[in-house]
Amino acid sequence: MSSQKPSTFESPLPSSQRSSKRSSLTSQPQRPAPVTSEQVKAFWEAMQARYGTQTVDKPSAPEMRLLAYVLARMGVTDRETFLELESTTIGRRIYLPFTPGIATPQHSLWSQIVTCVREHQHVEQRDREGAWRFTARYLGDRAARALYKADAYTCELELHYWRTGALLKPRALAERLKGYGLRDADLNVAEAALIAAARTVRAGGVITSATKVALTWLRKHAPELGFKHTQGGET
Amino acid sequence: MTHITKRELLPSRARSSLFPPLFTSLCILLSACGPCALCTPQQTRCVGSFVEVCDADGRWRSTEDCAAIITEGSGPWEGAWKCCSVPADELGPEGHSCVPPELTCDGGGVR
DSSP: OEEOOOOOBOOSOOSTTOOGGGTTOOSSOOOOOOOOHHHHHHHHHHHHHHHTOEEEETTTOHHHHHHHHHHHHHTSSOHHIIIIIOEEEETTEEEESSOTTOOOSSSOHHHHHHHHHHHHHHHHHHHHHOHHHHHHHHHHOHHHHHHHHHHHHHHHHHHHHHHHSOOBOHHHHHHGGGGGSOOHHHHHHHHHHHHHHHHHHHTTEEOOHHHHHHHHHHHHHOGGGSHHHHTTSOO | OOOOOHHHHSOHHHHHHHHHHHHHHHHHHHHTTSSSOOSOTTOEEEETTEEEEEOTTSOEEEEEEGGGOEETTSOSOSSOOEEEEEOOBTTBSSEEEEEOTTSOEETTEEO
16 A cells, blocks of 8 residues: 555547547646645645544654565565655555655655545545455455555546646556566556546546545645646636 | 266266356356456456456456546536447557546447
C-alpha cells in the first residue's frame, strides 16, 4: 500500500472516443494555476475528516523503520526509498514522507494532493472488502495486489487528467509496481487494467471513489487548479 | 467372474459427449479456488456493467463498474455509462472499457 510519485506523461489526446467537449484543447494547453500550501493543507484536512484517517511522519515512525529494515534485508526495496519517497497506508493510518503543505524536491505540492487521493483509495478498498479480507488478499495474493495497486494508480490518471487534460502512460504507471513483489505477468495485467481505466478517463469518466470525493472538493474550493478552468470550460 | 470397469458402463460415444461438459462444469466450479485457468492473462471482457480483466493466475477480476462512473464536470447523473468493447488505439490493444451514455454500444463494439 505504498507508492512513489509519478514520472512519465503522455501527450494529450486520443483518437476514437475523443469527445467534442475536449475539442477546445490546443496542442499547447495553458498551464493551470500553481498549487498553494494552504490548498494542500485544507485538502488533506477535508479528506482526513471524510475518511477518518490520520497521518504519521513515516521516517520517524518506529514501525516503519523496522519495516524498512526488514524490506531492505529481503531485497524488496532499499531503506531510503521506502522511508523518504513512498507513502504507506495501514488501516486508517497514512505514513507520509512529507508534511502536507510543505513542498520538497521529491514531493511537490500537487503530488501531495495526488498522494492523498491515492492512499485514500486504499482506505476505500479496505472499507469495501472488509479489513481482514482486504489484508489477506493484499498480502497473500500477488494477482489481487496488482489490481489493488492499479485501482489506486487510477486515481493518479484521473487527477492528472483533471489538472492537465493529458493522460499518464499506463505502462509507466504499471512499471512503478515493480517494488511490490509482483511478477512480470502481474505488471502486464495491471497495465491492461490501467489501459481500460485510461480510456474511461479520456472519455470524461471518473472511476474511483476517492477521486470523486477529491474532485467534489477541488471543484468547490480550488477550481483554478483544473485545466478546464483555464480553458474557459466547466470544472 | 467378469470384471466390468467403469469405462465399459458407458458407450464410447456417450463418454466422448459427456466429457467436455463435465470437465467444463468442474472447471467452472473449481475456478473460484484457482486451479483451473479459465482465461488468458490481460484479456478483458464485459460482464453486465463491469469491466473484467483476466489476472496473472487466469481468473477474471472486476476492475471498473461502469454503472458507478460519473461524468467529470457535469451533474451527478446524465445516464449510465456502459461496458463496451473498444478498438486498439495509442493506449493499447483492443479491449473493453466504460463508455459514456451518449455512445452506442452493440455486439461489434462502440459506435
